[in-house]
Amino acid sequence: MRIYPCTLEEYRDLIAVSLGRKPPDVWLKNAAYLNVYTGQVERGHIYVSGNRIAYVGDKEFPVTPNTQIIELEQRQIVVPGYIEPHAHPCQMYNPFTWGVSQLRQGSVLSVNDNLSLLMLLGERAISFIEELDRISSHMSLWWCNFDQVQAGDRYLLKTWLAHPLVIQGGEFTEWFQLLQGDEELLERLHLLKSARLRVEGHLPGVSYEKISGIAAAGIGADHESLNAEDVLKRLKLGLYASLRYSSIRPDLPDILAGLAGDPRFNLNRVMLTSDGPSPHFTEEHSIPGMIKLCMEAGLSAVEAYRLATLNPATYYGLDEDLGGIAPGRLASFNVLDSLNEPAPLHVMQQGTWRIWNREDMQPADEAAVTSWLQSYFPARRVPAELVPEQIRGQGSTGIELVNDVITKPYEFIAGERLGDEESFITLLDSKGKWTLHTRIKGFASGVTALASTYSASGDTLLIGRSEKGICDILQELNERGDGILASFINGDKLHIPLPLGGTMSAGNMEEISESLGLFALRMKEHGYRFRDPAYTLLFLTASHLPNIRMSAKGLYLVKNGHVLASPVRLDTR
Structure with a gap:
């Protein structure tokens, strides 16, 4: 699945650049890059056409004065843009601010909860995510809540399920009602699966037998593992497991200690998430910090980076667009000082340098963004007095x-x-x-x-x-x-x-x-x-x-x- 399909002209140009018949827009010259598909650090030329990577390899193609040529320092390395697979973008910060913060830390995409938007905006939530997609440099996709606020609105649910920015249902908190035979919930869940969407669970402390029933219903992942044994339970039953490091559940170091070196843990089906952390935690402990914790716990560098790149892209069916440095993928990647330092120095998002030397290259007009946000989120409380x-x-x-x-x-x-x-x-x-x-x-x-x-x-x-x-x-x-x-x-x-x-x-x-x-x-x-x-x-x-x-x-x-x-x-x- 492609997040942003190419126009015919873009498609034609992409192929022409990949064959050396048309000059690229950007050339990263003889750059070191992490190949997450082979597990190797390789060196080669990376050519970008529009918003996509056209070529990665040894061959030099003709360029023009309009081609931006980047020669990185020998120690620097290009890695795929990070993916936050489970985000709550309304935790005192707003979705725009969340995206700015994430992009600065190298997360080019987050998959977000729409529950707060539904509660605050109702039917206007869809126009909000569409406008956010147009004005934000960070890519935001969404999951669709189906077991709480949309419980009685089948039409609104179907509208969300059909939207191109929606790729998942969840997070499924009312699973116990499904196991007790709730017919309405079963029918809504069946709608999601018929729409070929992923469904994520919310399964803290749930037994193996109950997770088995939930897996049979088509739930594909969960982020509520409290220890390594919980992770193994989910992997055994065919689920992906997101390892969480948040302000209220900083479990990641303990989980890593329990799974490092154990062959039962198939790391190809493991991801990393901060699960909507508090703002003061977000600044220090997002994806780069989690990758570093993984390496410190004994995972190889390529294993650690895959947890935040290729694995979530594969889980969501986005690996045609994201997750690796390869032809046809979106030119959304990070430049690091070294693999040991996952916090990016530069961030390219869809062919444009958005972060350079850790500075925002195109800062938003704060007054305009605030005005736009206020148009969607006015004060809604009726002031009351009590005695x-x-x-x-x-x-x-x-x-x-x-x-x-x-x-x-x-x-x-x-x-x-x-x-x-x-x-x-x-x-x-x-x-x-x-x-x-x-x-x-x-x-x-x-x-x-x-x-x-x-x-x-x-x-x-x-x-x-x-x-x-x-x-x-x-x-x-x-x-x-x-x-x-x-x-x-x-x-x-x-x-x-x-x-x-x-x-x-x-x-x-x-x-x-x-x-x-x-x-x-x-x-x-x-x-x-x-x-x-x-x-x-x-x-x-x-x-x-x-x-x-x-x-x-x-x-x-x-x-x-x-x-x-x-x-x-x-x-x-």
């Missing part, structure tokens, strides 16, 4: 944090004062129509109050040591604007603006990273015990993670859907 009397809890079950994102229920005595590790937590409907109130344990005892429009459901989370504190922080958020606002016991305050739909920043990755890094530091100074507080806020309303969550239907147990407390409607007269 303490409106915050009424029901029941005596609260939420206890096990780690950044996993929770469990705990019991408290209603009406008793808060314990040292407890805070009140309120979920306020984005339209201001209802609240859901209980307690949270193990969050951060030094946080007097916190408000966040950054949540999986799009509603506003309010956490505080008193009902009055919750009301006050909400009022201040209304005045400052959407985002995360935290007040600490020492009197300090911190505000992270998220003006794009209340969930994304309009700033660049460095700005977002700095803000989130400071937020994480302040939270840990005030009692937060885990890695990434932003993900805790995000996933308190997520439906696919154990064990107890908040949503419009109430405080409920994920495993069986049992509702422990219902929302309280607000008097909005």
Whole structure:
């Protein structure tokens, strides 16, 4: 499959350049390059016609003054552009900013989650990804969510499945419903397979037998392996396994230690992913950092680079376009100082040098991009005010944090004062129509109050040591604007603006990273015990993670859907 098919004229020129009958647009003269097909570092001429590689080999062809001739230093080496096979491009950064950051690190393509776009934009999400494709230098393909927000909209689902920028369904979080015989879900999954699309699973801690049933349904890959044994389980059942290194699951070093040198692990069916990391993690630990970790763990250089190039290209059926340095492929590749340093010095994207000496050659007009983003993601929250009397809890079950994102229920005595590790937590409907109130344990005892429009459901989370504190922080958020606002016991305050739909920043990755890094530091100074507080806020309303969550239907147990407390409607007269 080709991402960007050639026009007839481009096709004719490509063949003519490959035969030396027409001068190339770019000539990398006698360059060292990694041949991922043979596993060798080779040296030869690389000729580019338009946006594709026309020739790789020893022969010198005629050129003209219009040919750009590049002579790299002897130590430098050309490698295929990296591929991020599993991305969530709306994690406080926005999809455009995500692409800028990825391209700078040599990832020429990411395969992205469309769930946030569906929730924020509905039917307009398709026009957004089309416009993004036109204005961004980074290539973005998409997977289509089919088991959550599009559950009842077969027409919209079919529209996404037919779109040329969509190459996968997923990530499949509601697989347990399929195994229990959910007919509607089975029919939707069958639609995806009939459209000849890949489907990716979300299978943390799932048994061999259940993965077997999921594999029979046509799920082709999973990124939730927690250890080497999990990887082996997936490989045995014919799935590809993406090894993850993210801010909340930095499992990669331990997984690599378990599989390095073991012949049972067929590395041709393994990929690397950062799985939508926090911004401050993204800047340091994307694909180049993962490749380096692989080599440090004992994988050969060619094995490590294949995990981020040829393997994901092959899995997605994109190896006619990406994954290697060869004729006919897109001219999307990286120039490194050496194979031991995967962070690129130069990045060519579709025949154009986008990064040179680690500097952006054609920076975007930030004001124009921000205006475009704001046209799609205006503020959507209806500002509401609360008084303490409106915050009424029901029941005596609260939420206890096990780690950044996993929770469990705990019991408290209603009406008793808060314990040292407890805070009140309120979920306020984005339209201001209802609240859901209980307690949270193990969050951060030094946080007097916190408000966040950054949540999986799009509603506003309010956490505080008193009902009055919750009301006050909400009022201040209304005045400052959407985002995360935290007040600490020492009197300090911190505000992270998220003006794009209340969930994304309009700033660049460095700005977002700095803000989130400071937020994480302040939270840990005030009692937060885990890695990434932003993900805790995000996933308190997520439906696919154990064990107890908040949503419009109430405080409920994920495993069986049992509702422990219902929302309280607000008097909005």
